[in-house]
Amino acid sequence: MPEQLVGTVEELGPGSVRGIGDWAVLNVNGERYAVSRRCRHLRADLANGKIDDDGCLVCPWHQSRYDPTTGRMVVGPQAGFEKVPGLDTAFIQLTKLWPLRRAEVVERDGKVYLRN
Numbered sequence: 788m789p790e791q792l793v794g795t796v797e798e799l800g801p802g803s804v805r806g807i808g809d810w811a812v813l814n815v816n817g818e819r820y821a822v823s824r825r826c827r828h829l830r831a832d833l834a835n836g837k838i839d840d841d842g843c844l845v846c847p848w849h850q851s852r853y854d855p856t857t858g859r860m861v862v863g864p865q866a867g868f869e870k871v872p873g874l875d876t877a878f879i880q881l882t883k884l885w886p887l888r889r890a891e892v893v894e895r896d897g898k899v900y901l902r903n
């Protein structure tokens with residue numbers, strides 16, 4: 788399984804989000820995850836997102852929230868889109884069938900690697 792260097796353990800500390808290739812790698816309270824980096828809504832780069840208090844990855848454009856343990860959207864697009872009837876439910880249902888892809892993240896010798 789190919790590995791890609793993501794960065795050092797220090798660079799990928801708790802609360803960090805970093806893009807590498809097609810992936811966003813994040814550290815939620817010491818647990819690292821990798822998810823495909825294009826939002827299912829309008830393809831914003833999730834590597835520019837933030838981690839919220841619930842450990843979800845928040846899209847930088849319209850604040851959809853993703854559970855990195857499953858790749859599923861748990862809150863749909865905001866910034867006006869939340870007023871569109873059914874949109875939230877539709878995206879949440881969609882990502883049950885079509886979640887963000889996930890990859891394995893491993894730590895070795897002070898460095899963090901992505902395996903996919």
Ligand code: FES
Nearest residue numbers: 826828829846849
């Ligand atoms: S592009 Fe991510 S919520 Fe709109």
